[in-house]
C-alpha cells in the first residue's frame with residue numbers, strides 16, 4: 001500500500017498535482033514547442049479523459065516518466081521511511097535511472113496511448129446513425145474489419161481539400177488514432193484521389209486582408225501536416241486516381257502507398273508560384289535522392305504510378321480493373337495482425353524522425369506564407385479561376 005486512495009477524486013488531484021509542477025508551466029509557456037513536447041502535452045490532456053483508475057503502479061509509472069521527461073534523472077534525497085507517498089514516488093522516479101528526457105517523454109506518450117485505447121469502445125460495424133463519423137460533410141468515415149477508412153468525398157471537385165475538409169480530415173485522424181481499428185486508410189471517391197488544395201481557399205479574403213488569410217492558412221497547414229507526422233498507427237493511402245499538390249507531397253508521411261496504374265502524381269509548386277509542403281522538401285530527397293526530387297518539386301514533373309513506385313513514393317501498383325479487389329484483400333489480411341505490435345513498430349520506425357519532420361513542416365509553412373502573398377502565386381490562382389488554366 002503506498003498511501004494513494006484509489007477513487008476518482010484522487011485521480012483528479014493526481015493530475016492537478018502533475019499540472020502544478022513549475023517545470024510544466026515553464027514548458028507550456030515556452031515560445032517554441034518541440035514536436036514531441038506537443039505530443040507530450042496532448043498525452044497529458046488525454047490522461048485527464050481516462051474514465052477508469054489505472055491502478056497505483058501505473059499512476060506511479062506515469063508520475064515517474066513525467067518527472068524524468070521534464071526534469072531528468074532523480075537527484076533529490078530519498079524521503080523518510082514514514083513518508084509513504086513521496087517515498088513511493090521517489091522510488092518510481094529513481095528506478096528510471098539515466099534514461100533520457102526524450103525516451104521518458106516517448107514512454108509517457110506510449111503509456112497514455114495504451115491506457116486511452118484500452119478504454120476505446122469496440123467498433124463492430126460500419127458507420128451507424130448517431131455515430132460522430134456520420135456527421136462529416138466532406139468525408140465518409142467508416143470502420144469495418146479493423147480498418148478505419150477516410151474517404152475524401154468531394155468527387156465533383158476532384159476531392160480538392162477545402163478548409164472544412166482540412167478540419168474534418170484532422171478530426172477523422174484523431175478519431176482513427178484512438179479507435180480500436182488496426183489500420184487507417186485514406187482514399188478518394190470518384191475518378192480522382194485528390195486534386196490538392198482547393199484553390200478557392202485563397203479567394204476568401206476577409207476584412208483583415210490577405211496577410212491574415214496567409215497567416216491563417218499557414219497555421220491550418222502546420223496543424224494538418226502535424227496530424228500525419230504524429231499519427232500513431234499504420235496509415236495507408238489507397239490512391240485510386242490522379243493526385244495533385246499536397247495529396248502527393250503528404251504521401252511521404254504515409255506508411256504504405258498502393259496505387260492504381262491510372263494514378264498520376266503531380267506537385268506543380270513552381271507553376272503555382274508556391275513551394276513544397278507536407279515535409280516533401282525533406283522526405284522526397286531522402287526517399288529518391290535530391291536530383292529526382294528536384295524534377296518533381298522544382299520542375300513540376302508529373303509521375304506515372306510506375307515511376308512513382310520506382311522512386312519509392314508508391315509501394316505497389318495494381319491494374320486499375322483489379323485495383324480495389326487486390327488492395328482490399330491485402331489490407332483485410334494485414335488488419336488481422338496484432339494491433340499493438342503494429343503500432344509500436346510504426347512508432348519505432350518513425351519515432352526518430354518526428355522532431356525533424358515537425359521542424360521541416362514549420363519551415364515549409366513559413367516559406368509558403370510568404371509565397372501566398374507573392375505576385376507569382378496570386379497570378380497563378382487568378383489564372384486558374386479566370387481562364388481555367390489547368391495543370
Ligand SMILES: CCCCCC/C=C/C(=O)SCCNC(=O)CCNC(=O)[C@H](O)C(C)(C)COP(=O)(O)OP(=O)(O)OC[C@H]1O[C@@H](n2cnc3c(N)ncnc32)[C@H](O)[C@@H]1OP(=O)(O)O
Pocket residue numbers: 156157158160161195196197198199200201217218220221244245246247268272277384389390391
Ligand atoms: C489552406 C491552405 C493550405 C495550402 C496547402 C498547400 C497546398 C498546395 C497544393 O495542393 S497545390 C495544388 C493545387 N491544385 C491544383 O492546382 C489543381 C487545380 N485543378 C486542375 O488543374 C484541374 O481541375 C484538374 C487537372 C485537377 C482536373 O481537371 P479536369 O479533369 O478537367 O476536371 P475539372 O477541372 O473540370 O474539375 C472539376 C471541378 O473541380 C474543380 N477543381 C478541381 N481541382 C480543384 C482545386 N484544386 N481547387 C478548386 N477547384 C478544383 C474544378 O474547378 C471544377 O469545378 P467546376 O465544375 O468548374 O465548378
